[in-house]
Amino acid sequence: MTDYNFAYLDEQTKRMIRRAILKGLAIPGYQVPFASREMPMPYGWGTGGIQVSAAVLTPEDRFKVIDQGADDTTNAVSIRTFFERTAGVKTTTATAEATVIQTRHRIPEAPLTEGQILVYQVPIPEPLRFLEPRESETRKMHSLEEYGLMHVKLYEDISRHGHIATSYAYPVKVEGRYVMDPSPIPKFDNPKLGDMAAIQLFGAGREQRIYALPPYTQVVSLDFEDHPFDPSRADHPCGLCGAEDSYLDEVIVDDAGGRMFVCSDTDYCSARQAAGHTGKDAA
Amino acid sequence: MPQSQTLSGGFADPARQSAHAFRSVMEAMARPGSLHDITGAEPPASLSVATGAVLLTLCDTDTPVHLAGDADCATVRDWIAFHTGAPFCGPADCMFALGTWQALAPLSAFPTGTAQYPDRSATMIVEVPQLSASGATLTGPGIKDNASLSLPETRAFRDNHALFPLGLDFIFTSGSRLAALPRSTEVR
Numbered sequence A: 001m002t003d004y005n006f007a008y009l010d011e012q013t014k015r016m017i018r019r020a021i022l023k024g025l026a027i028p029g030y031q032v033p034f035a036s037r038e039m040p041m042p043y044g045w046g047t048g049g050i051q052v053s054a055a056v057l058t059p060e061d062r063f064k065v066i067d068q069g070a071d072d073t074t075n076a077v078s079i080r081t082f083f084e085r086t087a088g089v090k091t092t093t094a095t096a097e098a099t100v101i102q103t104r105h106r107i108p109e110a111p112l113t114e115g116q117i118l119v120y121q122v123p124i125p126e127p128l129r130f131l132e133p134r135e136s137e138t139r140k141m142h143s144l145e146e147y148g149l150m151h152v153k154l155y156e157d158i159s160r161h162g163h164i165a166t167s168y169a170y171p172v173k174v175e176g177r178y179v180m181d182p183s184p185i186p187k188f189d190n191p192k193l194g195d196m197a198a199i200q201l202f203g204a205g206r207e208q209r210i211y212a213l214p215p216y217t218q219v220v221s222l223d224f225e226d227h228p229f230d231p232s233r234a235d236h237p238c239g240l241c242g243a244e245d246s247y248l249d250e251v252i253v254d255d256a257g258g259r260m261f262v263c264s265d266t267d268y269c270s271a272r273q274a275a276g277h278t279g280k281d282a283a
Numbered sequence B: 001m002p003q004s005q006t007l008s009g010g011f012a013d014p015a016r017q018s019a020h021a022f023r024s025v026m027e028a029m030a031r032p033g034s035l036h037d038i039t040g041a042e043p044p045a046s047l048s049v050a051t052g053a054v055l056l057t058l059c060d061t062d063t064p065v066h067l068a069g070d071a072d073c074a075t076v077r078d079w080i081a082f083h084t085g086a087p088f089c090g091p092a093d094c095m096f097a098l099g100t101w102q103a104l105a106p107l108s109a110f111p112t113g114t115a116q117y118p119d120r121s122a123t124m125i126v127e128v129p130q131l132s133a134s135g136a137t138l139t140g141p142g143i144k145d146n147a148s149l150s151l152p153e154t155r156a157f158r159d160n161h162a163l164f165p166l167g168l169d170f171i172f173t174s175g176s177r178l179a180a181l182p183r184s185t186e187v188r
């Protein structure tokens, strides 16, 4: 640990990130620019989330990292190890035990509580980027609340597919003001964004943006009166724990191409199994 | 002024103490009206412990600071300059402003951000004689139903909220406690 500053980043960088976090909390859903630093891992590995985690962690925290719902991917393990080494924090895979959770692509199934902070790794923070590549223009659109094009794009989906086809990074409106990209979580997770007891912080390293949702913030998935938002879920119970309320991954289980659906949130699934719940594919 | 007063009173263990102090400030800003302890700083007697810790945690050479009223004295200037390196400036150019409620008036002198960059706005550190969860009723992001906070008045905060997404954000300090009121909070 003595080879590094606490949590790797120097104090001046942490102060800059901390100031950005505070402005983000004061203006929910607004993207605050910050001067992203080089981290000892590539951008695709969540350097934005790592910098936000580094700015909020204290030595007493219990840190959890999930990648697509799992604690044991290379990415999750490497980020967890990084903060064990540089911040001396204890880590955990249990959602309920964690005080700071860094995540890529999922919100845990278990409801988060007031003592917790959820840090998202964000690849593309700008929800209007696919409509307008120029930052100067998207910034103007946000300032004028020009979100008509976004609705047009969603409505085109409906006329083409009969429903809104966007199933990840489904855009939301925060407190009736800013349209925000919730990061590539499945839209199944969107309803958890609003009214959450925990603090939610979003960090985009390459794009140098931080944004935030304070607890109990109103977050609404964009939709239309005749096509209300539908947080669709595969129509199966989990094969291992039998859960009917969790987000599922389809996994191939044998060489013959056998498949089963299992909870994407591995901590949620194993806790249910430990409590005696079983699914039809449980060994 | 004795030099020792300038040199002392910073964080003894800056990385860890500022991490703890920031969590207090962040929780306060994320949950408007909630009260938090913040310690670790020993600023000159005219500043509260909480104000000292907030300054040490958030200010540096990149953050112009405006000192209002009695806070604008050599003792305070020397302490802030030595421990944070922050430059001093008038109200219009500051990122942080420090003073009592009376000394900080009029609020219209401070930057509230721009339409495209509402974050380029001042954070006001307001020294108040006492801080308690009573008085004005607060609602908005970060607040489950409603919260109460002893504010020096209500009208100024209603006017500030009306500017949203522009506006000022407030950190109230008293002794070793703090609370915050971002622009997003509705005050009644």
Ligand SMILES: [Zn+2]
Pocket (backbone or CB within 6 Å): A238, A239, A240, A241, A242, A243, A246, A262, A263, A268, A269, A270, A272
């Ligand atoms: Zn399961």
